[in-house]
Amino acid sequence: xxxxxxxxxxxxxxxxxRIEVVGNRMPPPSVIFIFLCGFIIVISGxxxxxxWKATGMVLDTATNEMSExxxxxxxxxxxxxxxxxxxxxxxxxxxxxxVGLTCTVMLGIGVAEQSGWLGGLIRKAVxxxxxxxxxxxxxxxxxxxxxxxxxxxxxxxxxxxxxxxxCGKHPIAGxxxxxxxxxxxxxxxxxxGSIDATLAGLTESAAQTIDASYTVNPTCNxxxxxxxxxxxxxxxxxxxxKVIIPMLGPYKEGSGDGSLAxxxxxxxxxxxNALKSANWVFLAIVxxxxxxxxxxxxFMRNEETGSLIDGSLLIDAIIPIFMIVFLLPGxxxxxxxxxxxxxxxxxxxxxxxxxxxxxxxSTAFFASQFTNYFKYTKIGNVLAIxxxxxxxxxxxxxxxxxxxFILFCGLINLTMPxxxxxWAIFAPVFVPMFMNLGIAPELTQxxxxxxxxxxxxxxxxxxxxxxxxxxxxxxxxxxxxxxxFSCMLPYSMSFLVIWTLMLIIWGLIGLPLGPxxxxxx
Numbered sequence: 001x002x003x004x005x006x007x008x009x010x011x012x013x014x015x016x017x018r019i020e021v022v023g024n025r026m027p028p029p030s031v032i033f034i035f036l037c038g039f040i041i042v043i044s045g046x047x048x049x050x051x052w053k054a055t056g057m058v059l060d061t062a063t064n065e066m067s068e069x070x071x072x073x074x075x076x077x078x079x080x081x082x083x084x085x086x087x088x089x090x091x092x093x094x095x096x097x098x099v100g101l102t103c104t105v106m107l108g109i110g111v112a113e114q115s116g117w118l119g120g121l122i123r124k125a126v127x128x129x130x131x132x133x134x135x136x137x138x139x140x141x142x143x144x145x146x147x148x149x150x151x152x153x154x155x156x157x158x159x160x161x162x163x164x165x166x167c168g169k170h171p172i173a174g175x176x177x178x179x180x181x182x183x184x185x186x187x188x189x190x191x192x193g194s195i196d197a198t199l200a201g202l203t204e205s206a207a208q209t210i211d212a213s214y215t216v217n218p219t220c221n222x223x224x225x226x227x228x229x230x231x232x233x234x235x236x237x238x239x240x241x242k243v244i245i246p247m248l249g250p251y252k253e254g255s256g257d258g259s260l261a262x263x264x265x266x267x268x269x270x271x272x273n274a275l276k277s278a279n280w281v282f283l284a285i286v287x288x289x290x291x292x293x294x295x296x297x298x299f300m301r302n303e304e305t306g307s308l309i310d311g312s313l314l315i316d317a318i319i320p321i322f323m324i325v326f327l328l329p330g331x332x333x334x335x336x337x338x339x340x341x342x343x344x345x346x347x348x349x350x351x352x353x354x355x356x357x358x359x360x361x362s363t364a365f366f367a368s369q370f371t372n373y374f375k376y377t378k379i380g381n382v383l384a385i386x387x388x389x390x391x392x393x394x395x396x397x398x399x400x401x402x403x404x405f406i407l408f409c410g411l412i413n414l415t416m417p418x419x420x421x422x423w424a425i426f427a428p429v430f431v432p433m434f435m436n437l438g439i440a441p442e443l444t445q446x447x448x449x450x451x452x453x454x455x456x457x458x459x460x461x462x463x464x465x466x467x468x469x470x471x472x473x474x475x476x477x478x479x480x481x482x483x484x485f486s487c488m489l490p491y492s493m494s495f496l497v498i499w500t501l502m503l504i505i506w507g508l509i510g511l512p513l514g515p516x517x518x519x520x521x
Contacts, residue, residue: 028363028480030362030363030365030366032460032481033363033366033367033369033370034366036370037366037369037370037373040076040370040373040374040377040379041076041077041081041373042077043377043379044073044074044075044076044077044081044373044377044379045075045076045077045078045081046077047073047075047377047379047382048072048073048074048075048077048078049075051072051073052072052073052379052382053070053071053072053073053382054070054071054381054382054383054385055068055069055070055071055385071378071381071382071385072378072382073377073378073379073382074376074377074378075377076373076376076377084376085369085373088372089369092368092369092371092372093364093365093368093369095368096364096367096368096371099361099364099368101154101319102154102357102364102467103354103357104319104320104323105154105155105319105322105323105326106154106353106354106357107323107327107350107353107354108322108323108324108325108326108327108330109155109158109323109326109353110349110350110352110353110354111326111327111330111331111334111346111349111350111353112326112327112329112330112333113330114330114334114339114349114352114353115330115331115333115334115337115339115340115349116271116274116333116334116337116339117274117275117278117329117330117332117333117334118159118162118326118330119162119166120267120271120274120275120278120333121275121278121279124267124275131167134163134164134167134169135169135177135236135237135240135241136233136234136236136237138160138163138164138174138177138178138181139177139178139180139181139185139232139233139236139237139240140181140229140233141156141178141181142156142157142160142177142178142179142180142181142182142185142236143181143182143185143188143189143229143232143233143236144189144190144229145181145182153179153182153183153464153467153468154319154322154464154467155322155326156178156182157175157178157179157182157467157468157471158175158467158471159178160174160175160177160178160179161174161175161178161471161474161475162174164177165251165475169245169251170245170248170249170250170251171251171475172248172251172472172475172476172479172483172487173240173244173245173248173487175468175471175472175475175487176240176244176484176487176488176491177236177237177240177244179457179468179488180232180236180239180240180457180488180491180495181232181233181236183453183456183457183462183464184232184236184453184454184456184457184488184491184492184495185228185229185232185233185236185453185495186419186452186453186456187221187225187228187419187449187450187452187453188225188226188228188229188231188232188453189225189226189229190226190229195419196218196219196220196221196222196225198419199419199423199445199448199449200216200217200218200220200445201216202423202424202427203216203220203423203427203431203441203442203444203445204216204441205427206427206430206431206432206441207431207432207435207441210432210435211435214441216441216442216445217514217515217517219514219515219517220442220445220513220514220517221442221445221446221449221513221514221517222513222514222515223511223512223513223514223515224446224503224506224511224513224514225446225449227502228499228502231498231499231502232495232499235491235494235495235498236491236495238494239490239491239494243490244487244490247486247487248487251475270336270337271337273336274332274333274336274337275333277332277333277336278329278330278332278333278336279329281328281329281332282325282328282329285324285325285328285329286325289314289321293308293314299313300312300313300314301313301314330349331346334346334349357470359466359469359470359473363465363466363469363470364466367465367466380412383412385429398437398438398439398507399504399507401434401437401439402439402443402447402500402503402504402507403500403504405430405444405447405448405451406447406448406450406451406496406500407451408451409422409426409447409448409451409452409455410451410452410454410455410496413451413452413455413456413459414455414458414459414460419449419452422448422452423445423448423452426448427445430444430448431444431445435521438520438521439519439520439521440513440517440518440519440520440521442513442514442517442519443503443507443513443519443520446503446513447500447503450496450499450500450503451496453495453499454492454495454496454499455492455496457488457491457492458485458488458489458492460481465484468484469481469484472484506519507519507520
């Protein structure tokens, strides 16, 4: 038995290594996105020429009403398409969510890193954290960070690499574990997030086409998703320790792209004193934010509902808040260690913060064009509606139906990663259809969230992908999409299979998905 297990592990590592080698032979991400732009232009031209279209019930998010709509593929291989591409080239880039968020948060993180505060904080944390708890801690924090929307990608994944490196583990394994938590566990959370409210609203509108009085509460998946956070943490930890770390092997110092300075594992007395001062500043900022959020009429809350999650300033401004939280302690630490002796040093740190994301920005320019071209052509919408018609024609039991639905959504997620955008298309089709089979809208929503989260980490058009790839190159200059894909495939498949199995068991037992919400009608 032991020999068989060894052979299986050896085969898996060899398979993942081959994926990495093949993937890394591909052109740089920026060039790949250029090819993808060309591909979508040609395909949309063919689709426009042959009038590719799909007709189905679609939810108008502006009016919240259902209507039968025929969606046609819009051609970019035309004069109108050329006008669109030229007119929107700059705005596509400047409106690309990741660009503004990354530049803003990197201003703070760059200063915190160059001052030495971030490194000192991690070295101190690693010294007092048991080695066995580091991986589960990284995965769990990644899962919980989705409450802060994109902050998990921008802030936590790079930090996860630094944490692993400080613990003597391969930093890319840290990126993989952090990315698996943030993106693979996107829907799983002990706390409620804005995604719960967004999806619930779309589900309710779709359900009311069958039952006008049906309501879907944002807490409808809370019990299941809170339990899922624990499941994802356990599975993510096992995959990291048993598959990813052995596959990557020992880390060689100095194999990065030169954007990361190596530091000692021990703090000098001067650094220890500076760390205390910087940490007090950090704590004071956090306490101030908490105090500002406490009053029921706080300006940090949603003005209409008083919520701290849905539509609140706290969530809307989370990236600038993170920037301040990292910037000020970094300045204090740098001043006390003489890393920042004057304003010129601070200005240099600001400039250095942006030098580290130059690769990301070049990739993001072409990624933003492709993303907007895909949205303009409506190819994703046509595929989603056409595929849903095929799925509706299948006459099988609820378990096979949910499994097929999860796989179908996952396939579409490879080209259309936005959770709410896809659900706005899928909900009007699948929620009423499954209701007629006795499946509660909340269970359908759960199945969708499992698929969306599990496949996110394999999606080649995910807006955060350039950030992850740039973080990897800081530690392995020869790493690329192949490295990332080979690392994330075990997480994705493990999450998809085990999470789906959990949902099936949940449904068979009949456990509530949320307060007062059960899997079946």
